[in-house]
Amino acid sequence: MRRVDQKVCIVTGGAMGLGEATARLLAREGAKVVLTDLKDAEGEAVAAGIRKEGGDALYLHHDVADEGAWEEVMKQTVAAHGRLDALVNNAGVVRACAPHEQTLESWRWLMSINLDGVFLGTKHAMRTMMAANPGTGSIVNLSSIAGLVGIAEVSAYCASKGAVSTYTKAVALYCGREKLGIRVNSVHPAYIWTPMVENHLKSLGDLEEGRKMADAAHPIGHVGEPDDVAYAVLYLVSDEAKFVTGAETVVDGGYTAQ
Template structure:
Protein backbone atom coordinates (compact mmCIF):
# COMPACT_ATOMS: atom_id res chain seq x y z
CA UNK A 1 0.00 0.00 0.00
CA UNK A 2 1.27 3.46 -0.95
CA UNK A 3 -0.09 5.57 1.88
CA UNK A 4 -0.34 9.00 0.23
CA UNK A 5 -0.49 7.98 -3.42
CA UNK A 6 -0.87 11.00 -5.76
CA UNK A 7 -1.47 13.49 -2.95
CA UNK A 8 0.28 16.84 -3.44
CA UNK A 9 2.25 17.81 -0.34
CA UNK A 10 3.95 21.12 0.36
CA UNK A 11 6.66 20.99 3.05
CA UNK A 12 8.27 24.16 4.39
CA UNK A 13 11.77 24.21 5.85
CA UNK A 14 12.43 21.13 3.74
CA UNK A 15 16.10 21.66 2.90
CA UNK A 16 17.38 19.90 6.02
CA UNK A 17 16.35 18.08 9.16
CA UNK A 18 12.72 17.27 9.90
CA UNK A 19 11.43 18.91 6.73
CA UNK A 20 13.77 17.01 4.45
CA UNK A 21 13.00 13.70 6.16
CA UNK A 22 9.26 14.36 5.91
CA UNK A 23 9.48 15.30 2.24
CA UNK A 24 11.49 12.17 1.43
CA UNK A 25 9.10 9.88 3.26
CA UNK A 26 6.01 11.48 1.74
CA UNK A 27 7.56 10.98 -1.70
CA UNK A 28 8.42 7.35 -0.93
CA UNK A 29 4.77 6.81 0.02
CA UNK A 30 3.53 8.18 -3.30
CA UNK A 31 3.09 11.93 -2.81
CA UNK A 32 4.16 14.60 -5.24
CA UNK A 33 6.17 16.96 -3.09
CA UNK A 34 6.96 20.67 -3.13
CA UNK A 35 9.93 21.46 -0.90
CA UNK A 36 10.40 25.07 0.19
CA UNK A 37 13.11 26.85 2.16
CA UNK A 38 15.52 29.78 2.05
CA UNK A 39 18.54 27.45 1.91
CA UNK A 40 18.46 27.08 -1.85
CA UNK A 41 21.48 24.83 -2.39
CA UNK A 42 20.35 22.32 0.24
CA UNK A 43 16.75 22.55 -0.94
CA UNK A 44 17.65 21.83 -4.55
CA UNK A 45 19.82 18.93 -3.40
CA UNK A 46 16.97 17.47 -1.30
CA UNK A 47 14.48 17.72 -4.18
CA UNK A 48 16.94 16.20 -6.62
CA UNK A 49 17.57 13.29 -4.26
CA UNK A 50 13.84 12.53 -4.24
CA UNK A 51 13.73 12.61 -8.05
CA UNK A 52 16.76 10.33 -8.28
CA UNK A 53 14.97 7.88 -5.98
CA UNK A 54 12.06 7.77 -8.41
CA UNK A 55 9.81 10.34 -6.75
CA UNK A 56 8.31 13.56 -8.04
CA UNK A 57 9.47 16.78 -6.39
CA UNK A 58 10.33 20.42 -6.98
CA UNK A 59 12.05 23.01 -4.84
CA UNK A 60 10.93 26.63 -4.39
CA UNK A 61 12.61 29.50 -2.55
CA UNK A 62 10.26 30.60 0.21
CA UNK A 63 10.39 32.97 3.18
CA UNK A 64 7.42 31.78 5.26
CA UNK A 65 7.20 35.14 7.07
CA UNK A 66 6.15 36.92 3.86
CA UNK A 67 2.55 36.64 2.67
CA UNK A 68 3.39 37.38 -0.97
CA UNK A 69 5.86 34.50 -0.86
CA UNK A 70 3.07 32.18 0.28
CA UNK A 71 0.83 33.40 -2.53
CA UNK A 72 3.59 32.73 -5.06
CA UNK A 73 4.44 29.27 -3.71
CA UNK A 74 0.81 28.12 -3.53
CA UNK A 75 0.17 29.34 -7.07
CA UNK A 76 3.34 27.62 -8.34
CA UNK A 77 2.16 24.40 -6.68
CA UNK A 78 -1.26 24.67 -8.31
CA UNK A 79 0.33 25.45 -11.68
CA UNK A 80 2.60 22.40 -11.48
CA UNK A 81 0.43 19.81 -9.75
CA UNK A 82 -3.11 21.19 -9.93
CA UNK A 83 -3.99 21.05 -6.24
CA UNK A 84 -2.73 21.08 -2.64
CA UNK A 85 -3.71 18.12 -0.46
CA UNK A 86 -1.19 18.38 2.37
CA UNK A 87 0.65 21.28 3.99
CA UNK A 88 3.44 20.61 6.47
CA UNK A 89 4.22 23.85 8.31
CA UNK A 90 7.69 22.81 9.43
CA UNK A 91 9.90 25.88 8.95
CA UNK A 92 11.10 27.30 12.24
CA UNK A 93 13.93 28.85 14.20
CA UNK A 94 14.92 28.62 17.82
CA UNK A 95 17.03 30.48 20.34
CA UNK A 96 16.89 31.27 24.02
CA UNK A 97 18.09 33.40 26.88
CA UNK A 98 16.85 35.18 30.01
CA UNK A 99 13.57 37.04 29.40
CA UNK A 100 14.97 40.34 30.65
CA UNK A 101 17.76 40.13 28.08
CA UNK A 102 15.53 39.26 25.11
CA UNK A 103 15.05 41.99 22.55
CA UNK A 104 11.86 42.92 20.77
CA UNK A 105 13.66 42.56 17.44
CA UNK A 106 14.68 38.96 18.15
CA UNK A 107 11.23 38.17 19.59
CA UNK A 108 9.47 39.53 16.52
CA UNK A 109 11.81 37.70 14.15
CA UNK A 110 11.18 34.36 15.86
CA UNK A 111 7.42 34.93 15.92
CA UNK A 112 7.39 35.97 12.26
CA UNK A 113 8.69 32.54 11.26
CA UNK A 114 7.40 30.15 13.93
CA UNK A 115 3.91 31.59 14.40
CA UNK A 116 3.16 34.03 11.57
CA UNK A 117 4.49 31.49 9.07
CA UNK A 118 2.06 28.87 10.35
CA UNK A 119 -0.83 31.35 10.22
CA UNK A 120 0.00 32.40 6.65
CA UNK A 121 0.53 28.85 5.44
CA UNK A 122 -2.70 27.67 7.02
CA UNK A 123 -4.65 30.58 5.53
CA UNK A 124 -3.41 30.07 2.00
CA UNK A 125 -3.60 26.27 2.15
CA UNK A 126 -7.28 26.47 3.13
CA UNK A 127 -7.96 28.88 0.26
CA UNK A 128 -6.25 26.49 -2.18
CA UNK A 129 -7.93 23.38 -0.77
CA UNK A 130 -11.35 25.07 -1.08
CA UNK A 131 -10.70 26.13 -4.67
CA UNK A 132 -9.91 22.76 -6.20
CA UNK A 133 -12.33 19.81 -5.90
CA UNK A 134 -12.61 17.34 -4.38
CA UNK A 135 -12.65 19.25 -1.12
CA UNK A 136 -10.49 18.37 1.84
CA UNK A 137 -6.91 18.13 2.92
CA UNK A 138 -4.55 17.83 5.84
CA UNK A 139 -2.61 20.65 7.49
CA UNK A 140 0.19 19.49 9.79
CA UNK A 141 1.78 22.09 12.06
CA UNK A 142 5.11 21.38 13.70
CA UNK A 143 4.92 22.56 17.28
CA UNK A 144 7.25 21.08 19.92
CA UNK A 145 7.42 19.67 23.42
CA UNK A 146 8.15 23.35 24.11
CA UNK A 147 4.56 24.05 23.08
CA UNK A 148 3.39 21.78 25.93
CA UNK A 149 5.79 22.52 28.80
CA UNK A 150 7.89 25.51 29.80
CA UNK A 151 11.65 25.96 29.66
CA UNK A 152 13.27 28.70 31.77
CA UNK A 153 15.54 29.78 28.93
CA UNK A 154 13.22 29.45 25.92
CA UNK A 155 10.47 31.97 26.60
CA UNK A 156 10.02 33.24 23.05
CA UNK A 157 10.25 29.75 21.60
CA UNK A 158 7.75 28.45 24.18
CA UNK A 159 5.35 31.26 23.28
CA UNK A 160 5.60 30.58 19.56
CA UNK A 161 5.13 26.83 19.83
CA UNK A 162 2.34 27.16 22.38
CA UNK A 163 0.66 29.51 19.94
CA UNK A 164 0.98 26.93 17.17
CA UNK A 165 -0.65 24.33 19.41
CA UNK A 166 -3.75 26.37 20.19
CA UNK A 167 -4.04 27.95 16.75
CA UNK A 168 -4.09 24.43 15.33
CA UNK A 169 -7.04 23.48 17.53
CA UNK A 170 -8.95 26.64 16.61
CA UNK A 171 -8.54 26.11 12.88
CA UNK A 172 -9.33 22.40 13.20
CA UNK A 173 -12.67 23.28 14.81
CA UNK A 174 -13.41 25.91 12.19
CA UNK A 175 -12.70 23.59 9.27
CA UNK A 176 -14.72 20.76 10.82
CA UNK A 177 -17.74 22.91 11.64
CA UNK A 178 -17.67 24.51 8.18
CA UNK A 179 -17.70 21.07 6.57
CA UNK A 180 -14.51 21.77 4.63
CA UNK A 181 -13.08 18.28 5.00
CA UNK A 182 -9.75 19.79 6.06
CA UNK A 183 -8.07 18.23 9.08
CA UNK A 184 -5.57 20.27 11.12
CA UNK A 185 -3.21 18.69 13.66
CA UNK A 186 0.03 19.50 15.46
CA UNK A 187 3.12 17.38 16.03
CA UNK A 188 5.21 17.85 19.16
CA UNK A 189 8.74 16.46 18.77
CA UNK A 190 11.15 16.00 21.61
CA UNK A 191 14.79 16.74 20.90
CA UNK A 192 15.58 15.36 17.45
CA UNK A 193 19.12 15.09 16.10
CA UNK A 194 19.02 17.70 13.34
CA UNK A 195 21.48 20.31 12.04
CA UNK A 196 19.62 22.97 14.06
CA UNK A 197 20.09 21.08 17.35
CA UNK A 198 23.70 20.28 16.51
CA UNK A 199 24.39 23.95 15.72
CA UNK A 200 22.79 25.01 19.02
CA UNK A 201 24.98 22.59 20.97
CA UNK A 202 28.09 23.73 19.16
CA UNK A 203 27.40 27.28 20.27
CA UNK A 204 26.66 26.26 23.87
CA UNK A 205 29.51 24.13 25.10
CA UNK A 206 30.11 21.25 22.70
CA UNK A 207 28.28 18.74 20.54
CA UNK A 208 29.35 15.43 22.10
CA UNK A 209 28.68 16.36 25.71
CA UNK A 210 25.56 18.22 24.72
CA UNK A 211 24.12 15.19 22.97
CA UNK A 212 24.76 13.02 26.01
CA UNK A 213 22.94 15.56 28.16
CA UNK A 214 19.98 15.63 25.76
CA UNK A 215 19.86 11.83 25.71
CA UNK A 216 19.36 11.75 29.47
CA UNK A 217 16.33 14.06 29.23
CA UNK A 218 14.32 11.40 27.41
CA UNK A 219 13.16 8.35 29.40
CA UNK A 220 13.60 6.20 26.30
CA UNK A 221 17.35 6.90 26.63
CA UNK A 222 18.23 8.90 23.54
CA UNK A 223 17.21 11.79 21.32
CA UNK A 224 15.07 11.11 18.29
CA UNK A 225 15.88 10.86 14.60
CA UNK A 226 14.22 12.91 11.82
CA UNK A 227 12.40 9.84 10.49
CA UNK A 228 10.66 9.44 13.85
CA UNK A 229 8.81 12.65 13.07
CA UNK A 230 8.43 11.89 9.36
CA UNK A 231 6.45 8.74 10.19
CA UNK A 232 4.02 10.92 12.12
CA UNK A 233 3.76 13.35 9.21
CA UNK A 234 2.91 10.55 6.79
CA UNK A 235 0.24 9.22 9.16
CA UNK A 236 -1.45 12.62 9.49
CA UNK A 237 -1.15 13.23 5.74
CA UNK A 238 -2.75 9.90 4.88
CA UNK A 239 -6.38 8.83 4.97
CA UNK A 240 -5.45 6.55 7.87
CA UNK A 241 -5.96 9.60 10.09
CA UNK A 242 -9.33 10.60 8.60
CA UNK A 243 -10.91 10.77 12.11
CA UNK A 244 -8.06 12.81 13.60
CA UNK A 245 -8.29 16.60 13.81
CA UNK A 246 -7.33 19.14 16.44
CA UNK A 247 -5.01 16.56 17.96
CA UNK A 248 -1.51 16.77 19.41
CA UNK A 249 0.75 13.99 18.18
CA UNK A 250 3.54 13.88 20.78
CA UNK A 251 6.70 12.11 19.59
CA UNK A 252 9.16 12.75 22.39
CA UNK A 253 10.66 9.58 23.83
CA UNK A 254 8.63 10.07 27.01
CA UNK A 255 9.92 13.61 27.70
CA UNK A 256 6.52 15.10 28.61
CA UNK A 257 5.31 11.99 30.44
CA UNK A 258 7.54 12.82 33.40
Protein backbone atom coordinates in the same frame (compact mmCIF):
# COMPACT_ATOMS: atom_id res chain seq x y z
CA MET B 1 2.41 0.35 0.37
CA ARG B 2 2.10 3.88 -1.05
CA ARG B 3 0.23 5.51 1.81
CA VAL B 4 -0.12 8.97 0.24
CA ASP B 5 -0.14 7.98 -3.43
CA GLN B 6 -0.62 10.99 -5.77
CA LYS B 7 -1.28 13.42 -2.92
CA VAL B 8 0.20 16.88 -3.54
CA CYS B 9 2.10 17.94 -0.42
CA ILE B 10 3.96 21.15 0.43
CA VAL B 11 6.70 20.81 3.07
CA THR B 12 8.27 24.04 4.34
CA GLY B 13 11.81 24.05 5.68
CA GLY B 14 12.42 21.06 3.42
CA ALA B 15 16.12 21.58 2.77
CA MET B 16 17.34 19.72 5.86
CA GLY B 17 16.41 18.17 9.17
CA LEU B 18 12.79 17.25 9.83
CA GLY B 19 11.61 18.87 6.60
CA GLU B 20 14.04 16.91 4.47
CA ALA B 21 13.15 13.62 6.18
CA THR B 22 9.44 14.34 5.79
CA ALA B 23 9.73 15.31 2.12
CA ARG B 24 11.73 12.17 1.33
CA LEU B 25 9.33 9.88 3.19
CA LEU B 26 6.21 11.39 1.64
CA ALA B 27 7.76 11.02 -1.80
CA ARG B 28 8.69 7.39 -1.13
CA GLU B 29 5.06 6.81 -0.17
CA GLY B 30 3.83 8.20 -3.48
CA ALA B 31 3.27 11.92 -2.83
CA LYS B 32 4.04 14.71 -5.26
CA VAL B 33 6.21 16.86 -2.99
CA VAL B 34 6.78 20.60 -3.20
CA LEU B 35 9.54 21.42 -0.72
CA THR B 36 10.35 25.01 0.14
CA ASP B 37 13.15 26.78 1.96
CA LEU B 38 15.56 29.73 1.86
CA LYS B 39 18.55 27.39 1.50
CA ASP B 40 18.36 26.98 -2.25
CA ALA B 41 21.38 24.76 -2.89
CA GLU B 42 20.38 22.30 -0.16
CA GLY B 43 16.72 22.35 -1.18
CA GLU B 44 17.49 21.73 -4.84
CA ALA B 45 19.76 18.84 -3.80
CA VAL B 46 16.98 17.23 -1.76
CA ALA B 47 14.51 17.56 -4.64
CA ALA B 48 17.06 16.16 -7.09
CA GLY B 49 17.73 13.23 -4.76
CA ILE B 50 14.03 12.44 -4.54
CA ARG B 51 13.68 12.53 -8.31
CA LYS B 52 16.75 10.31 -8.73
CA GLU B 53 15.02 7.71 -6.53
CA GLY B 54 11.94 7.84 -8.76
CA GLY B 55 9.91 10.30 -6.72
CA ASP B 56 8.18 13.52 -7.72
CA ALA B 57 9.67 16.65 -6.16
CA LEU B 58 9.80 20.37 -6.89
CA TYR B 59 11.87 22.88 -4.91
CA LEU B 60 10.75 26.50 -4.45
CA HIS B 61 12.54 29.39 -2.76
CA HIS B 62 10.26 30.57 0.03
CA ASP B 63 10.28 32.99 2.97
CA VAL B 64 7.45 31.70 5.17
CA ALA B 65 7.11 35.10 6.89
CA ASP B 66 6.22 36.77 3.56
CA GLU B 67 2.55 36.54 2.54
CA GLY B 68 3.35 37.29 -1.09
CA ALA B 69 5.78 34.38 -1.12
CA TRP B 70 3.02 32.07 0.14
CA GLU B 71 0.72 33.23 -2.62
CA GLU B 72 3.42 32.46 -5.18
CA VAL B 73 4.10 28.99 -3.71
CA MET B 74 0.40 28.14 -3.91
CA LYS B 75 0.21 29.48 -7.47
CA GLN B 76 3.19 27.39 -8.60
CA THR B 77 1.93 24.28 -6.80
CA VAL B 78 -1.45 24.46 -8.50
CA ALA B 79 0.20 25.22 -11.85
CA ALA B 80 2.36 22.11 -11.50
CA HIS B 81 -0.17 19.70 -10.01
CA GLY B 82 -3.65 21.19 -10.23
CA ARG B 83 -4.42 21.08 -6.51
CA LEU B 84 -3.06 20.89 -2.95
CA ASP B 85 -3.84 17.95 -0.67
CA ALA B 86 -1.56 18.61 2.30
CA LEU B 87 0.61 21.28 3.87
CA VAL B 88 3.32 20.51 6.41
CA ASN B 89 4.22 23.74 8.22
CA ASN B 90 7.68 22.63 9.31
CA ALA B 91 9.92 25.70 8.93
CA GLY B 92 11.10 26.97 12.30
CA VAL B 93 13.96 28.48 14.27
CA VAL B 94 15.19 28.43 17.85
CA ARG B 95 17.53 30.75 19.72
CA ALA B 96 18.53 30.43 23.37
CA CYS B 97 18.16 33.64 25.37
CA ALA B 98 17.38 34.65 28.94
CA PRO B 99 13.89 36.20 29.09
CA HIS B 100 15.18 39.50 30.52
CA GLU B 101 17.78 39.76 27.75
CA GLN B 102 15.46 39.00 24.84
CA THR B 103 15.27 41.92 22.43
CA LEU B 104 12.02 42.87 20.74
CA GLU B 105 13.79 42.46 17.40
CA SER B 106 14.84 38.86 18.11
CA TRP B 107 11.40 38.04 19.56
CA ARG B 108 9.65 39.35 16.45
CA TRP B 109 12.09 37.54 14.13
CA LEU B 110 11.40 34.21 15.83
CA MET B 111 7.65 34.78 15.88
CA SER B 112 7.61 35.78 12.20
CA ILE B 113 8.91 32.35 11.22
CA ASN B 114 7.51 30.02 13.87
CA LEU B 115 4.07 31.59 14.24
CA ASP B 116 3.38 33.98 11.36
CA GLY B 117 4.64 31.33 8.96
CA VAL B 118 2.16 28.79 10.31
CA PHE B 119 -0.69 31.32 10.18
CA LEU B 120 0.09 32.35 6.60
CA GLY B 121 0.58 28.79 5.44
CA THR B 122 -2.65 27.64 7.01
CA LYS B 123 -4.59 30.58 5.59
CA HIS B 124 -3.40 30.09 2.02
CA ALA B 125 -3.50 26.29 2.15
CA MET B 126 -7.14 26.46 3.21
CA ARG B 127 -7.96 28.84 0.37
CA THR B 128 -6.16 26.66 -2.17
CA MET B 129 -7.74 23.44 -0.92
CA MET B 130 -11.22 24.94 -0.86
CA ALA B 131 -10.86 26.23 -4.42
CA ALA B 132 -9.01 23.35 -6.11
CA ASN B 133 -10.30 20.27 -4.30
CA PRO B 134 -13.11 21.19 -1.89
CA GLY B 135 -14.07 18.78 0.85
CA THR B 136 -10.64 17.41 1.58
CA GLY B 137 -7.18 18.34 2.83
CA SER B 138 -4.72 17.96 5.68
CA ILE B 139 -2.60 20.59 7.43
CA VAL B 140 0.13 19.46 9.82
CA ASN B 141 1.77 22.11 11.99
CA LEU B 142 5.10 21.34 13.64
CA SER B 143 4.94 22.46 17.23
CA SER B 144 7.26 20.99 19.89
CA ILE B 145 7.39 19.65 23.42
CA ALA B 146 8.15 23.35 24.06
CA GLY B 147 4.53 23.97 23.12
CA LEU B 148 3.43 21.67 25.96
CA VAL B 149 5.96 22.31 28.73
CA GLY B 150 8.35 25.13 29.57
CA ILE B 151 12.05 25.01 28.71
CA ALA B 152 13.91 27.71 30.63
CA GLU B 153 16.49 28.80 28.08
CA VAL B 154 14.09 29.17 25.11
CA SER B 155 11.09 31.10 26.45
CA ALA B 156 10.31 32.84 23.13
CA TYR B 157 10.42 29.50 21.32
CA CYS B 158 8.03 28.06 23.92
CA ALA B 159 5.66 30.97 23.38
CA SER B 160 5.66 30.46 19.61
CA LYS B 161 5.13 26.70 19.79
CA GLY B 162 2.42 26.95 22.44
CA ALA B 163 0.61 29.36 20.15
CA VAL B 164 0.97 26.95 17.24
CA SER B 165 -0.68 24.23 19.31
CA THR B 166 -3.77 26.19 20.30
CA TYR B 167 -4.04 27.89 16.89
CA THR B 168 -4.10 24.42 15.34
CA LYS B 169 -6.97 23.35 17.58
CA ALA B 170 -8.97 26.47 16.81
CA VAL B 171 -8.55 26.08 13.04
CA ALA B 172 -9.42 22.37 13.28
CA LEU B 173 -12.65 23.28 15.09
CA TYR B 174 -13.48 25.91 12.48
CA CYS B 175 -12.89 23.53 9.58
CA GLY B 176 -15.03 20.89 11.27
CA ARG B 177 -17.86 23.28 12.08
CA GLU B 178 -17.92 24.64 8.53
CA LYS B 179 -17.79 21.11 7.06
CA LEU B 180 -14.72 21.97 4.97
CA GLY B 181 -13.27 18.47 5.15
CA ILE B 182 -9.83 19.87 6.07
CA ARG B 183 -8.09 18.19 9.00
CA VAL B 184 -5.61 20.24 11.05
CA ASN B 185 -3.21 18.66 13.54
CA SER B 186 0.03 19.45 15.36
CA VAL B 187 3.13 17.34 15.96
CA HIS B 188 5.25 17.81 19.09
CA PRO B 189 8.80 16.44 18.84
CA ALA B 190 11.28 16.39 21.69
CA TYR B 191 14.99 16.71 20.88
CA ILE B 192 15.54 15.25 17.41
CA TRP B 193 19.11 15.08 16.10
CA THR B 194 18.94 17.70 13.35
CA PRO B 195 21.20 20.62 12.37
CA MET B 196 18.89 22.97 14.31
CA VAL B 197 19.22 20.97 17.54
CA GLU B 198 22.94 20.50 17.02
CA ASN B 199 23.44 24.25 16.56
CA HIS B 200 21.24 24.96 19.60
CA LEU B 201 23.32 22.65 21.80
CA LYS B 202 26.53 24.22 20.46
CA SER B 203 25.22 27.64 21.46
CA LEU B 204 24.78 26.41 25.04
CA GLY B 205 28.34 25.07 25.37
CA ASP B 206 30.15 21.80 24.64
CA LEU B 207 28.32 19.79 21.96
CA GLU B 208 29.36 16.35 23.23
CA GLU B 209 28.20 17.12 26.75
CA GLY B 210 25.05 18.68 25.37
CA ARG B 211 24.26 15.51 23.43
CA LYS B 212 24.74 13.40 26.57
CA MET B 213 22.41 15.65 28.54
CA ALA B 214 19.83 15.61 25.75
CA ASP B 215 19.96 11.81 25.56
CA ALA B 216 19.53 11.53 29.32
CA ALA B 217 16.53 13.89 29.32
CA HIS B 218 14.43 11.31 27.47
CA PRO B 219 13.23 8.24 29.40
CA ILE B 220 13.77 6.13 26.30
CA GLY B 221 17.48 6.90 26.67
CA HIS B 222 18.35 8.91 23.56
CA VAL B 223 17.24 11.76 21.33
CA GLY B 224 15.10 11.02 18.31
CA GLU B 225 15.89 10.77 14.62
CA PRO B 226 14.20 12.81 11.86
CA ASP B 227 12.29 9.80 10.52
CA ASP B 228 10.63 9.37 13.92
CA VAL B 229 8.82 12.64 13.27
CA ALA B 230 8.41 12.09 9.53
CA TYR B 231 6.41 8.91 10.13
CA ALA B 232 4.04 10.79 12.44
CA VAL B 233 3.51 13.42 9.75
CA LEU B 234 2.99 10.71 7.13
CA TYR B 235 0.19 9.20 9.22
CA LEU B 236 -1.55 12.56 9.69
CA VAL B 237 -1.33 13.38 5.98
CA SER B 238 -2.61 9.94 4.96
CA ASP B 239 -6.23 8.81 4.80
CA GLU B 240 -5.46 6.52 7.73
CA ALA B 241 -5.96 9.61 9.90
CA LYS B 242 -9.33 10.56 8.37
CA PHE B 243 -10.91 10.75 11.86
CA VAL B 244 -8.03 12.73 13.41
CA THR B 245 -8.22 16.51 13.69
CA GLY B 246 -7.28 19.04 16.36
CA ALA B 247 -4.90 16.46 17.84
CA GLU B 248 -1.49 16.85 19.44
CA THR B 249 0.75 14.02 18.25
CA VAL B 250 3.65 13.79 20.70
CA VAL B 251 6.93 12.21 19.50
CA ASP B 252 9.18 12.68 22.49
CA GLY B 253 10.71 9.48 23.85
CA GLY B 254 8.70 9.90 27.04
CA TYR B 255 9.94 13.45 27.76
CA THR B 256 6.55 14.94 28.67
CA ALA B 257 5.44 11.83 30.60
CA GLN B 258 7.82 12.74 33.43
